Amino acid sequence: MSDIIQLLPDHVANQIAAGEVVQRPASVVKELLENAIDAGASSITLLLKDAGKTLIQVIDNGKGMSATDARMCFERHATSKIQKAEDLFNLCTKGFRGEALASIAAIAHVELKTKQENEELGTSIKIEGSKIVSQDFVSTSKGTSIAVKNLFYNIPARRNFLKSDTVETRHIIDEFQRVALAHPTISFLMHHNNNEVYHLKGGNLRKRIVAVFGAKMNEKLVPINEQTDILTIEGFVAKPEFSKRKRGEQFFFVNDRFIKSSYLNHAVVNAFDGLLEYGAHPSYFLYLTVPASTIDINIHPTKTEIKFDNEKALYAMLRATVKHSLGQYNVAPVLDFNRDSNLDTSYDLNKNAVKTSVPKITVDPDFNPFKETKTTQKENQTPYKREQKTQSWESLYTSTAFSDEGNQSELFEHQQESKTQKTFQIQRKYVMSLIKSGVVLIHQSLAHQRILYEEFLESITVKEANSQQLLFPVKISFSSAEIEMIYTIKNELENAGFSFDEFTKDSVTIKGIPVSVTESKITIILEELLNDIDLEVPDASFSHFDVMAKSFAKTLCIKTGAQLSEKEQESLVNNLFSCKEPTVSPFGKATFKTLTLNEIDNLFNS
Numbered sequence: 222m223s224d225i226i227q228l229l230p231d232h233v234a235n236q237i238a239a240g241e242v243v244q245r246p247a248s249v250v251k252e253l254l255e256n257a258i259d260a261g262a263s264s265i266t267l268l269l270k271d272a273g274k275t276l277i278q279v280i281d282n283g284k285g286m287s288a289t290d291a292r293m294c295f296e297r298h299a300t301s302k303i304q305k306a307e308d309l310f311n312l313c314t315k316g317f318r319g320e321a322l323a324s325i326a327a328i329a330h331v332e333l334k335t336k337q338e339n340e341e342l343g344t345s346i347k348i349e350g351s352k353i354v355s356q357d358f359v360s361t362s363k364g365t366s367i368a369v370k371n372l373f374y375n376i377p378a379r380r381n382f383l384k385s386d387t388v389e390t391r392h393i394i395d396e397f398q399r400v401a402l403a404h405p406t407i408s409f410l411m412h413h414n415n416n417e418v419y420h421l422k423g424g425n426l427r428k429r430i431v432a433v434f435g436a437k438m439n440e441k442l443v444p445i446n447e448q449t450d451i452l453t454i455e456g457f458v459a460k461p462e463f464s465k466r467k468r469g470e471q472f473f474f475v476n477d478r479f480i481k482s483s484y485l486n487h488a489v490v491n492a493f494d495g496l497l498e499y500g501a502h503p504s505y506f507l508y509l510t511v512p513a514s515t516i517d518i519n520i521h522p523t524k525t526e527i528k529f530d531n532e533k534a535l536y537a538m539l540r541a542t543v544k545h546s547l548g549q550y551n552v553a554p555v556l557d558f559n560r561d562s563n564l565d566t567s568y569d570l571n572k573n574a575v576k577t578s579v580p581k582i583t584v585d586p587d588f589n590p591f592k593e594t595k596t597t598q599k600e601n602q603t604p605y606k607r608e609q610k611t612q613s614w615e616s617l618y619t620s621t622a623f624s625d626e627g628n629q630s631e632l633f634e635h636q637q638e639s640k641t642q643k644t645f646q647i648q649r650k651y652v653m654s655l656i657k658s659g660v661v662l663i664h665q666s667l668a669h670q671r672i673l674y675e676e677f678l679e680s681i682t683v684k685e686a687n688s689q690q691l692l693f694p695v696k697i698s699f700s701s702a703e704i705e706m707i708y709t710i711k712n713e714l715e716n717a718g719f720s721f722d723e724f725t726k727d728s729v730t731i732k733g734i735p736v737s738v739t740e741s742k743i744t745i746i747l748e749e750l751l752n753d754i755d756l757e758v759p760d761a762s763f764s765h766f767d768v769m770a771k772s773f774a775k776t777l778c779i780k781t782g783a784q785l786s787e788k789e790q791e792s793l794v795n796n797l798f799s800c801k802e803p804t805v806s807p808f809g810k811a812t813f814k815t816l817t818l819n820e821i822d823n824l825f826n827s
Contacts, residue, residue: 231351234297243324245383246273247392249369252321254400257281258407260365263423266410267397272389274380278368285337285364291344292356295331297323327351328379329372335365350375387709394418394702398433399479402472402506405429417726418705430457430506434470435700435727443550445507447542452511452535454542458489459504461496461547467752470504475511480527488536492543505543509535644790650781654794659817661794666781667806668797673774674807675800676737677717678766687736688718694732697744701726703751710769717769735773742776749776771807 243249250273257265260283270276286294293299297320325331326348336343345359373380383389390413397419401409405426411419421432431439442457459470473480485507493503517528529535645653652663680687699707707714708724715721720733734743750772779785785793797803797812806812 247396251396253279269413272386280366282364286335288344330370332368456507464501474508488540663813668812669778670774672796677770688733
């Protein structure tokens with residue numbers, strides 16, 4: 222029997238490794254930015270085209286590489302970060318596996334230009350699918366420039382699985398933000414399709430957070446600072462009133478490395494106990510510094526998971542630190558809201574100190590509550606008589622009497638009128654409608670979502686959407702990343718009825734809105750839309766319309782607790798059952814339930 226086990230060729234092994242390291246363009250961005258930081262760069266530029274599918278280029282002013290290093294860096298398991306196994310337990314760099322550049326070169330066209338400070342000429346290398354096409358000397362500036370073109374060109378199946386440009390750009394911006402927030406002293410520049418998205422200057426942490434998430438973030442931040450023997454915590458948490466319904470602005474950094482930890486997140490949420498509304502999530506930017514020997518980051522190629530030696534101690538310290546800061550800066554509520562200043566005790570012991578006297582206690586020695594109760598009951602009070610119980614349940618109905626026949630006729634006329642009513646609202650949440658076979662219970666919010674969803678989808682895709690011009694244009698502030706997302710779906714929003722006047726780095730001016738949208742809800746609609754695009758992950762142009770229709774319907778629908786008139790109830794029922802798909806909401810939840818007379822009878826016969 223012949224042997225069947227053989228070694229894989231290097232280019233095949235590199236493509237398999239690339240499946241772990243390079244999942245999408247954002248993975249390439251993360252690896253290249255971290256390499257630039259490890260090279261000691263103080264200024265980093267990121268250039269993108271078509272959400273990284275056509276071009277990802279990172280330019281830094283780091284220490285650069287020699288001609289030999291420039292060629293060696295594309296070999297598997299070749300790295301300058303570690304030399305022996307013990308170095309894995311004392312990592313101070315971003316990378317250490319030596320797999321990133323080899324994996325990227327296996328699935329893309331790569332051009333590298335690099336030069337060290339003391340060299341006259343640099344090195345230029347071109348690689349296509351792990352094969353070196355050319356290597357030359359070139360005149361270039363100090364540092365490294367690496368361009369990744371035509372990602373997944375030789376793996377068409379992986380390229381077809383990539384999402385739309387909007388979604389891939391969102392993932393790239395997420396990775397860019399994480400790296401930029403971890404290193405506030407480094408200046409970053411990001412361009413997408415020749416449009417400047419970010420221009421972040423080096424500074425302190427607070428300025429970096431404000432520069433990334435917009436000027437509105439400055440008033441939300443509460444500083445965190447604590448130092449212990451095993452842990453140093455610094456950063457910011459957002460005030461409880463600025464909490465969000467979705468987990469967005471939540472960042473943990475351990476030794477300047479972004480991580481994900483549900484365990485530490487639980488500690489922060491626990492510190493906000495009693496301060497957040499149900500379903501709300503706090504925003505935080507927390508930087509933890511621990512000894513490198515007490516953590517293990519060699520768990521996953523993305524290096525976002527981490528293991529701690531003493532998780533329980535970190536949990537307790539993190540929770541206590543956040544809770545202390547919320548109380549120190551008067552964020553946590555206190556009991557004595559209307560405190561009387563006269564009750565404050567002075568701690569000054571000098572001559573001008575306020576002297577307080579001991580209150581006098583007076584006692585009436587002749588007071589006898591038992592004696593007084595007896596006399597007053599005999600002289601002034603009548604003894605309490607307990608009412609007799611109703612002899613039978615029939616008296617509850619026979620005790621009602623009518624003074625004349627007129628009252629009876631009025632009562633029956635009212636009953637006849639009420640019989641014509643076909644809908645009833647229950648607990649301001651459900652609408653009950655009478656049908657021949659029984660009753661229908663309709664969830665008013667979910668039903669209205671379905672109605673609005675089909676109306677918006679029809680107006681966006683089939684009909685020409687009507688737009689109402691605003692008397693005064695509305696200027697709304699967003700972060701640079703959100704402005705970029707709005708700009709990428711600008712055409713779809715215009716088809717929906719929005720009209721834009723001006724785009725800047727941190728704001729957008731709107732001069733027209735859809736007819737069904739009120740001016741006060743413009744900001745809410747756009748914020749919800751951006752969040753929904755993140756979650757829905759659309760991969761086709763039609764999906765943008767679908768996500769927009771869902772987002773508009775969810776934001777503008779009738780909410781639970783709204784009081785509906787009889788006409789509004791009937792309109793809701795009629796419009797729901799005229800929909801193409803009335804049984805479920807746009808998000809797949811049932812809009813109504815039918816209860817037949819037999820089912821009602823069984824409730825009482827069981």
